[in-house]
Amino acid sequence: MLTVGIDIGSITTKIALMDKTKLIYTDVAFSGYDMARAWQDIFKTMLLKTGTKEMDISCIVSTGYGRGSVGIAHKKITEISCHAAGAAYFYPDVKAVIDIGGQDSKCITLNGSGTVSDFVMNDKCAAGTGRFLDVMARALHVELGDFGAMDHKSKKPVIISSMCTVFAESEVISMIARGESRENIIAGIHESIASRMVSMMNRIGVSKPLVMTGGVSRNKGMRTAIEKKIGLKLLVPNEAQVCGAIGAAILGGA
């Protein structure tokens, strides 16, 4: 039984094809301005690359902020349930999931059977999200992909005091003007996001095994900062960025 999960986020669109419990295919593309176009393109590419016919797919589940735009979806499920199901696919005994996405960050707790028992999301503010890192990368003229390595070279992370993306950007710019090293600023940014995440985790009460999903999980500096603050090891599947889509495909077969 083939199922497809399509996760349309504010920055990237992800797709996963599953045959019952076997992961067949995943892909990531930019969401861009036209979300409908984004999922249609990634869906067609998947059909082409895997030789799958649309009629062979028994269920398509959409998730993410653009889930409403997937007209062919049989079900629409929130990314909260999908990330939980995706994390449980890789780590069946997972107790908590943290997901830092482009537009929001969330902490999810799971009960024994892999279903969501509670969740908490960031307030209506971009601080602590992937978008926040994007803005900072632009301000620092650094590729986001280099953040992890640069964080590693930091000797003394700066303290980012502002809790707002816009103000934090100004703060970062003034630090650059002061001659602060980019490495220290990047490490400070990671610590600032980690602090916000840890407050959310404490609010909901996370315990191990703790899984991190979402695009930001690829950033080693970010992972280390969170691990240091929460005192728990983060489990990160190779497919962390597409966990939501994988979870959606799994829930499509449930």
Next chain:
Amino acid sequence: MIRLTRFIVQNPGLFVNGLKGYLNQHLSPRLYQIMMQYLNRTKMTAMQPWKRFGVFSAGFPTEIPAAMGYFPGYPEAYAALTGAAGCSVPSIEYAESLGYGRDLCSYMKTSIGSSRMGWPEDFGGNRVADAYFSANLVCDTHLKWFESEARIHNKPHFALDVPSFVAGEHENRIEEYVDYVEQQLWDLIAFLEKETGKKFNEKKFFEMVGNSAEICRLFRELSEYRKRFPANRYFEWVRTFMLPMVSQWNQKDAIRFYSKHLKMAEKRYGDRQTIEGGREKYRVLWEGITLWYNVDLYQKVLADKGARIVAEPYTYSFAGRSKPKGSLKETLRQIARDHILVPFTLNLDRRIAYFNTLIQEYDLDGIILHANQSCRPSSTGQLDLQEALQKKWGIPVLMMNTDHCDPRAYAEGPMNTRIEGFVELMESYVKRKA
């Protein structure tokens, strides 16, 4: 009428939007008529200088000044209606341009902005009153807001200070607080006698307190029918349905109005707990002030998912008036007591106990806590409340960070994700309950 006409001429687009906003409300023609009658009566006070017009904050014991002839105007009610009409943002922005901060109460900013722009009551404006009456039992902003309005217009201001009965205090302390508030009510009577030059009208006062108690009794009895399946009324209805009780201006009419609805409920349900239609898919409690600008949240976003708001301490808090006692002193003491213990402002211990009762009585499947950005006092303790309820019942609780009258604080996309996530949690909870 002059102010309304001027408003329409100056803001034709906003007026049309406002009309659409009013028509989108869950209002029966009769309720709409009552609402308009109230607004029109407020406007007419300007043409009747021999009649006194008082401006009151929510929760003030209006019956006392009303017994001395003060017609009650409520800036918060006007602001709420403006929010419901979808017209609060220009007023709020105008108030902010005057220097009022973004995190201050959006009722206050709507009222101040609209009043300074000369807008009518239908769109949040407030005419100058003969006296200003504030009480701090539900809101700390009231005191400074009304004090400054009174000072600006060079009018008298009476501030009623109602102490908070905080968690951990001995029960005996309530009596001390009753003494304290009772003394202020005597001061209020003296203030009114001085302002009007007349002796306090006890007969009228007892009549008003009696009517007020009857209105509240009817409202409470009607609320009992919301415990049945399906609930008699949902929040999108009750939030405007409470207007006759809140405004207190035409008590006899309010009694007739609520009596009629109570008879309808009695006829509809009889002795049956469940009637046609049966239990809602998800029965939800809403804690905090409603989102006035977003009736669709209740009647579409939540309702489409089968989630209906069947209980809210916010509306019930206005229904706590008791019958008059044998003497003026005893009646004033009772009023003091009623104002100290209000569901909306219960301390954490009492609040948790109250919610535990509501979860059972209303057979709730979920709770939404409105963490109100411009009303932090009403949001204080919500995390502890959430933790206590989840620990005891495992019930899903959604914390919504938004605002009661400022739609700029409501982001639809992120909010919908939270709501859908909350509904998914309720789905699991209902299965577990069964």
